[in-house]
Amino acid sequence: MTINNKGFTLLEIIMVAFLFSIISAAIFSVLATGRNSLSVGESQIGVQQACRNGLDSMIKELRQAGVSTITGVPANGTNYSSITFQIPTAIAATGITWSSSIQYTLGGLNGAQLLKTQSGSQKVFANNISALSFNRSAANPNVVNISVTAQKNTFPGFTATQSTITLTSQVKLRN
Numbered sequence: 001m002t003i004n005n006k007g008f009t010l011l012e013i014i015m016v017a018f019l020f021s022i023i024s025a026a027i028f029s030v031l032a033t034g035r036n037s038l039s040v041g042e043s044q045i046g047v048q049q050a051c052r053n054g055l056d057s058m059i060k061e062l063r064q065a066g067v068s069t070i071t072g073v074p075a076n077g078t079n080y081s082s083i084t085f086q087i088p089t090a091i092a093a094t095g096i097t098w099s100s101s102i103q104y105t106l107g108g109l110n111g112a113q114l115l116k117t118q119s120g121s122q123k124v125f126a127n128n129i130s131a132l133s134f135n136r137s138a139a140n141p142n143v144v145n146i147s148v149t150a151q152k153n154t155f156p157g158f159t160a161t162q163s164t165i166t167l168t169s170q171v172k173l174r175n
Contacts, residue, residue: 054126
């Protein structure tokens with residue numbers, strides 16, 4: 001009589017299940033690391049964009065400002081957290097017509113927003129801003145140095161990651 005043994009033994013099934021679980025755990029680990037890296041990268045890009053957008057908007061308006069219209073940032077080399085200035089709205093033979101005062105400062109939600117205040121209305125230009133400073137030197141009062149620092153915490157997985165960027169620029173003012 002012939003015995004037909006075409007099945008798997010319990011030991012073979014356990015070994016296959018064990019190998020499958022090891023391979024699955026390795027694949028899951030790689031995917032989780034990739035997801036965390038993506039989350040951190042997106043956070044860093046968001047912080048950079050917010051910082052860059054805020055700085056660009058300030059630079060565009062400050063380039064139009066006259067030296068005599070700057071208040072709150074004397075030319076003494078000290079860092080100040082806000083700047084107030086005016087830009088021309090019309091130029092005629094009789095002279096320049098200046099806008100109402102424009103102020104850039106740090107404030108808003110949790111004190112982490114770049115705010116522009118003009119004619120009593122506020123506009124948020126950037127979020128997650130942790131530091132803002134302006135200064136002018138006595139040697140070159142026509143140049144405003146700007147520094148903007150943005151910072152954001154993300155929690156990919158079980159660890160916290162902090163994305164921080166500081167952008168600086170110099171703006172040459174009108175006469």
